[in-house]
Amino acid sequence: MAHYLVTGGAGFIGSHLAEELAARGEQVRVVDSLVTGRRQNLAHVPDVEFIEGDLADLDVARRVVKGVDVVLHQAAIPSVPRSVLDPIASNRANVDAALNVLVAARDAGVRRVVYAGSSSAYGNTPMLPKDESMPPSPLSPYALQKLVSEQYCQLFTRLYGLETVAIRYFNVFGPRQDPSSPYSGVISLFISALCDGRPPTIYGDGEQTRDFTYVANVVDGVLRACHAPDANGEVVNVATGGRISLNRLFQTLRRLVGATVEPMYAETRAGDVRDSQADIRKARRLLGYEPIVGFEEGLKKTVDWYRESQVPLHQ
Numbered sequence: 001m002a003h004y005l006v007t008g009g010a011g012f013i014g015s016h017l018a019e020e021l022a023a024r025g026e027q028v029r030v031v032d033s034l035v036t037g038r039r040q041n042l043a044h045v046p047d048v049e050f051i052e053g054d055l056a057d058l059d060v061a062r063r064v065v066k067g068v069d070v071v072l073h074q075a076a077i078p079s080v081p082r083s084v085l086d087p088i089a090s091n092r093a094n095v096d097a098a099l100n101v102l103v104a105a106r107d108a109g110v111r112r113v114v115y116a117g118s119s120s121a122y123g124n125t126p127m128l129p130k131d132e133s134m135p136p137s138p139l140s141p142y143a144l145q146k147l148v149s150e151q152y153c154q155l156f157t158r159l160y161g162l163e164t165v166a167i168r169y170f171n172v173f174g175p176r177q178d179p180s181s182p183y184s185g186v187i188s189l190f191i192s193a194l195c196d197g198r199p200p201t202i203y204g205d206g207e208q209t210r211d212f213t214y215v216a217n218v219v220d221g222v223l224r225a226c227h228a229p230d231a232n233g234e235v236v237n238v239a240t241g242g243r244i245s246l247n248r249l250f251q252t253l254r255r256l257v258g259a260t261v262e263p264m265y266a267e268t269r270a271g272d273v274r275d276s277q278a279d280i281r282k283a284r285r286l287l288g289y290e291p292i293v294g295f296e297e298g299l300k301k302t303v304d305w306y307r308e309s310q311v312p313l314h315q
């Protein structure tokens with residue numbers, strides 16, 4: 001049994017990681033500031049040690065890594081538009097905290113840090129699918145912050161010998177994604193609007209595309225990255241390798257929910273990327289990763305969860 005720390009473990013992706021680790025019989029500690037995370041997300045996972053704290057405070061980072069073998073650094077303010085509105089708060093959460101975690105992990109003798117990177121680092125580089133060797137081209141403070149922290153990981157591997165792996169996520173969705181803020185992920189917003197009979201908003205013409213990835217795929221990729229020997233010091237995409245337009249996403253969700261409303265179209269969002277699709281060959285090679293849940297199957301599971309969980313469905 002190894003000892004894992006999941007930062008941001010009361011959040012959407014973090015809580016899925018904590019749940020799976022606990023199910024595998026691992027020892028799990030969670031640290032979360034509860035700014036966007038919720039205790040409720042871990043209510044069904046009793047075997048988790050929970051610490052409330054802000055990792056932008058180095059003392060908190062040092063306290064929570066004590067005795068830990070592997071850190072899964074998921075804590076972040078995960079929103080492009082929020083970072084455009086408030087780049088300083090976003091930088092504090094996405095860069096300062098990550099650096100603190102790396103320093104604390106290095107000093108405490110942590111074996112490996114697996115970092116939650118982002119596909120946004122690619123920006124609008126013209127080639128699709130995006131592979132990890134492409135030069136990054138961040139279009140928003142969020143994208144730049146995720147890239148900086150990813151590069152801090154690689155630097156810590158080269159400079160101090162701390163094992164790190166940065167996993168680039170591509171538009172992750174699934175149960176427990178919070179639809180309650182206008183900055184929430186698009187799938188949670190669309191499902192919540194459709195279930196309430198409100199028209200979802202599509203920014204731009206709706207022909208922008210994303211590699212929407214069901215959360216179980218990410219959990220599998222990240223947990224593989226905790227051990228894969230050749231992944232040390234690497235940046236690896238974890239996604240499905242597909243590409244779905246916002247218009248198609250809307251049509252599919254409307255059918256699954258059984259709604260009849262039409263979408264509203266609005267101005268393209270500042271900092272928005274046009275197309276995003278992952279090349280997942282490196283994940284296959286280094287992690288033995290293969291997507292396990294496809295787009296539509298994942299959407300079905302997510303719609304079912306929103307219906308059953310009776311989360312407050314309002315924006």
Ligand code: UD1
Pocket residue numbers: 078079080118119120121169170171172183184185186187189190200201202203204208210246269272273275276
């Ligand atoms: C970006 C990153 C992703 C990261 C996420 C964190 C890219 C390609 N992806 O996601 O890796 O995890 O930030 O938040 O940069 N939209 C609507 N209506 C809405 C909300 C959104 O049309 O009500 C559109 C957006 O304009 C965008 C797409 O849906 O084109 C996806 O938006 P969102 O879910 O916020 O994620 P990204 O910004 O793509």
